[in-house]
Amino acid sequence: xxxxxxxxxxxxxxxxxxxxxxxxxxxxxxxxxxxxxxxxxxxxxxxxxxxxxxxxxxxxxxxxxxxxxxxxxxxxxxxxxxxxxxxxxxxxxxxxxxxxxxxxxxxxxxxxxxxxxxxxxxxxxxxxxxxxxxxxxxxxxxxxxxxxxxxxxxxxxxxxxxxxxxxxxxxxxxxxxxxxxxxxxxxxxxxxxxxxxxxxxxxxxxxxxxxxxxxxxxxxxxxxxxxxxxxxxxxxxxxxxxxxxxxxxxxxxxxxxxxxxxxxxxxxxxxxxxxxxxxxxxxxxxxxxxxxxxxxxxxxxxx
Ligand SMILES: [Zn+2]
Numbered sequence: 001x002x003x004x005x006x007x008x009x010x011x012x013x014x015x016x017x018x019x020x021x022x023x024x025x026x027x028x029x030x031x032x033x034x035x036x037x038x039x040x041x042x043x044x045x046x047x048x049x050x051x052x053x054x055x056x057x058x059x060x061x062x063x064x065x066x067x068x069x070x071x072x073x074x075x076x077x078x079x080x081x082x083x084x085x086x087x088x089x090x091x092x093x094x095x096x097x098x099x100x101x102x103x104x105x106x107x108x109x110x111x112x113x114x115x116x117x118x119x120x121x122x123x124x125x126x127x128x129x130x131x132x133x134x135x136x137x138x139x140x141x142x143x144x145x146x147x148x149x150x151x152x153x154x155x156x157x158x159x160x161x162x163x164x165x166x167x168x169x170x171x172x173x174x175x176x177x178x179x180x181x182x183x184x185x186x187x188x189x190x191x192x193x194x195x196x197x198x199x200x201x202x203x204x205x206x207x208x209x210x211x212x213x214x215x216x217x218x219x220x221x222x223x224x225x226x227x228x229x230x231x232x233x234x235x236x237x238x239x240x241x242x243x244x245x246x247x248x249x250x251x252x253x254x255x256x257x258x259x260x261x262x263x264x265x266x267x268x269x270x271x272x273x274x275x276x277x278x279x280x281x282x283x284x285x286x287x288x289x290x291x292x293x294x295x296x297x298x299x300x301x302x303x
Contacts, residue, residue: 047157087270090244092277120164126171220298227300236294237280
């Protein structure tokens with residue numbers, strides 16, 4: 001195949017401030033236009049316009065999880081053993097890998113990737129530890145296992161017109177200024193390039209590290225108003241919404257303002273409510289599913 005990911009990255013890598021190409025010289029990355037230096041770790045370039053927005057530890061950031069709160073208390077070992085009894089996910093997502101070496105991805109992402117053809121250069125924006133396929137370039141704010149370049153979605157370290165497609169899943173709700181991200185995606189896409197955005201619509205609050213908003217079809221279309229809409233759809237259906245919100249509602253109702261009780265009930269009611277999600281097998285394609293979908297997706301084309 002002759003696919004050399006490092007060479008491709010070196011060709012499209014740019015200063016996140018001026019978008020001009022950078023010089024790579026034995027681990028040091030230099031923008032001669034801004035006279036700014038960037039580092040790389042384990043061969044992974046790290047290019048933030050200012051200070052890194054993560055601790056670059058490669059670990060998911062701690063964000064007030066119950067583990068943090070109870071780590072130094074005698075209850076912690078009990079909570080820890082209970083966390084092993086975690087119920088299955090409340091969301092019904094049909095996932096399968098594109099090939100043997102890759103992470104499972106939803107049927108909608110697989111369909112999108114397949115529609116692009118073999119030679120398409122794709123960016124997975126907010127890849128975390130996921131590898132949709134080995135050829136896709138992963139970017140995230142920390143050195144997670146699915147990452148090839150570390151950077152900020154609001155100031156992408158790539159040249160203009162670099163990619164044939166950008167995938168952004170479960171990311172837009174965590175970004176303070178998503179307009180900047182949409183405009184960066186537009187900038188790094190080639191003309192005719194496509195974006196696949198998949199974002200929660202009705203879900204409970206989830207940090208990682210912060211949670212700012214939800215998206216409807218119109219919300220996606222307004223955000224990507226520089227693009228032409230190709231398609232819109234429900235990626236996680238109404239039964240998942242119901243399973244998740246019922247679980248959280250019951251845990252809130254029966255915990256009498258105690259965080260510990262809340263966590264315990266969340267596990268118990270997780271087991272009780274998760275089977276509801278399987279009804280999405282029938283409801284994902286319902287005409288009215290978008291009215292209470294757990295997540296919706298948007299595909300747009302740069303014109
Ligand atoms: Zn520069």
